[in-house]
Amino acid sequence: MADIILHHYDASPFAHKVRLMMGHKGLAWKSVVIPMVMPKPDLMPLTGGYRRTPVMQIGADIYCDTRLIAWELEARHPDPTFYPGNGEGLAAILTRWADDNLFLPGVNFVFSNVADKLPPALLADRAKMRGAEPPDPEKLKALTPRLLAAVTPLLETAEALFADSRTFVGGDACGMADYALYHPLWMFTGAGKKVAAALEPYQNLSTWMARVDAVGEGTREEMESGAALDAAREAEPAPVAEPTPDAASPQPGDAVSVLAADKVPEAVTGEVVYVDGRRVTIRREDSQVGVLHQHFPREGYIFAK
Ligand SMILES: N[C@@H](CCC(=O)N[C@@H](CS)C(=O)NCC(=O)O)C(=O)O
Incomplete structure (x- = not known):
């Protein structure tokens, strides 16, 4: 399976939340340290403008927001669960x-x-x-x-x-x-x-x-940002499941711009390829890294046509 790559910097509390998730699941992961401030030239090809920290990458799949990262890690590595006691x-x-x-x-x-x-x-x-x-x-x-x-x-x-x-x-x-x-x-x-x-x-x-x-951060190994770009370029996005849109969701095939609801200005644009009750995946094409799937939670983001 492709490496789990975390784009982050040490002082980021949201990144620390994900590092603890890695510790919880006992995962080995690659660490790409990104700048604390814009510009972030080696992150932008992967995220299309999303500048928040952290971002998780697995091959040509890019996961934005720590809530979505949690869902993805839980789905891929269910044991031990993040949600003991139906939590x-x-x-x-x-x-x-x-x-x-x-x-x-x-x-x-x-x-x-x-x-x-x-x-x-x-x-x-x-x-x-x-x-x-x-x-x-x-x-x-x-x-x-x-x-x-x-x-x-x-x-x-x-x-x-x-x-x-x-x-x-x-x-x-x-x-x-x-x-x-x-x-x-x-x-x-x-x-x-x-x-x-x-x-x-x-x-x-x-x-x-x-x-x-004491949960720790799992097994971290440093990676150059260029190697993460290579990993994206060399991979295909993982196939998506059958979308289950609802009346309020963006629809598969829509061209959307995705904006964080707390008004961080940079919008990401792409085509909706997957949607369910809580997440949306868009397909983007980047001149440096090719076709990517970028995943967002629905809550906290605006998907404008
Ligand atoms: N809702 C986002 C919030 C992430 C966030 O605000 N992270 C801070 C760092 S702790 C950030 O992006 N700061 C600006 C930056 O790093 O460029 C998440 O859960 O991932």
């Missing part, structure tokens, strides 16, 4: 809370603490990505108390999940609900003592975080 719904709900409520306040708090150490190019890139002006590092630093006030009730909520000192979010076994909650909190552990101190009052949370950390 898929719990994981999905926690994913939304962690991504939509916790992630951005967490980033803002962490960034404010290290504002004077962050590369200006990173602040400028993220501001541009969200259609905003780059923040002045001094002003950002001054916002730290207010940003701590914003994350504190969220940390209280997370701690409350462990009020009965349970081992993992869903009970005795670790799974996707844990990785969903863990990755925005992991950001707090690598940004100096002051940021880490924000977690100190939450003992159950901290004990649980150490348990999740």
